[in-house]
Amino acid sequence: MPVRRILCLLPVLLVAVVAAQHWSVLTEGFGHLRRAEWPWLVAAATATCLTWVAAAFTRQGAVMERLPRRRLLATQLAAGAANHLLPTGLGAGAVNLRFMTVCGVPLARSSAALALYLLAEAVSRVGMLAVLLVIFPDALEFGPLLPGGAVGPLLLGAGAVAVVAAGVLLLVRRLRTAVFSFLRTALGEARLVHTRPARALALWGGSLAFPALQAAGLVLVGLALGLPVPPAHMAVAYLAATVAVALVPTPGGLGSVEAALVVALVAAGGPVAVATAVVLAYRIITVWVPLVPGALTLGALVRMKVI
Template identity: 85%
Template sequence: MTAVQLPDLPPGRLPRRVPVRQALCLVPLLLVTVAAVQHRSVLAEGFTHLRSAQWPWLLVAAGATCLTWVAAAVTRQGAVLERLPRRRLLATQFAAGAANHLLPTGLGAGAVNLRFLTVCGLPLARSSAALALYLLAESIARVTLLAVLFLAFPDALRLGDLVPAGAIGPLLLTAGAVLVVAAGALVVVRRLRTAAFGFLRTALNEARSVHTRPARALALWGGSLAFPALQAAGLAAVGRALELPVPPAHMALAYLAATVAVALVPTPGGLGSVEAALIVALVAAGGPAAVATAVVLAYRIITVWLPLVPGALTLGALVRLKVI
């Protein structure tokens, strides 16, 4: 028999190119499947509650959820001077929402948007500064809305039920320990201190430049206020759909208080921690525990689980098209 001679290949080169980008497109769907299996009991119970709800109010909640992606896109545009491609920006916010529920809170959306900005031509330092400005504006807006509602409805929440006295001490100690460690690292590590001060200068320059453009400043702060307001409106609509005996404004206040309380909990998309905090907040606002639980589960189905698969598909498509 005659031996078949294989063609010579350059050293270290594989016979075929490994489709890395195509493989990455499947990762979001794989993560969605894992998350759905882990939370299958929650999904089943949530869909059960949706079947008994008033559908017009559920449509209002779904509409408010869709508008949150528009608000996020407006805020992202307001954080940079350059004009970003609108359709790609909106699609990126939809995909970032899915990524945010598959990775620890904030990391998924942050990574997707950071990659999007760099692909659009912004240097990494400015893209990071724009991301920090977005997070700062959204946090300030959320806390501001919470403070306004607290002043308008001071008796809406029973704070003793919402924040147990025994939990305040450990929370303050944890926050203090984190600040001490961060300050110590900046003092001891010179390279880290230099990088931190350099990033701070870039971020301040970016914020100053954005606020010299009234249209950008309006987009930044208007979108930042609209985003949590639409989220709270979605919860209030689901509460009306399931006949939760709590005024809509009180439900909105409960939502903002709960999301601020769990902002530092590093769980994927707040899965688990957000549900628990929302139930506690709605009960503190005067709702029965059983109905409050049904409202929260139905709300998370609409805002998290229903958009998760199309969001993951969009994320994979954006990766394949090299948008991110």
């Protein structure tokens, strides 16, 4: 079986399947783009491209070995495509894990670097949201959008999931041993990285720049379509929405991210129709347009045995 040749073509085939499933969304999104102001859209596309650079910096900062720069950057484009074809986070994680392993990083340390990247990105995103909410406390008003008594059950459900996870970890000895061993490796890798100022700067600078550039992309699309919401409030809405859907296991957040972004923009004061148009146009620029070149890059990297 020509396994590698099949793997080269598989991403493009999956893109076609996903596009066919969301054809109506694509059509509506491109319709909104035709009515937008193009200078703002070009700026949004530029911000999207810079997110791959920020991700490359963060990946390099999470590991001590020096990774090949061009291949690392190309891997982030390919990882973005894989992330939209598999349950959220798994595609990008698998691509980067394989890339670091091919570059000679042991599997245990590659996994630790991946965990460090995810931790840094999560801390930066939540921290940036917290800072903006302190500066703009009236940016979001979810009260009219949430049914009465909805917050309590949501918090109760989250607490129940945490208790079950902790119980499983305590009762299953083999799992507990594996988790603690991984944590020791991850903490050791984190200590090593932070002994190198250049690595620490790349890790935290890239992890801060990544969500900031994503939020900037949404703000620029909002300006292109005339969304009557202050830019800072749009940024808060984006960060709040992405934090809320971080645990939803859908490929690339397709569907869940759109819904959360619309709700967040409406909570920020935007009309429902314009907010929906902004979200569809934003997802076209950040997800659907890069999907084909990302899939082709993924296939090329598989063929070149980079991953």
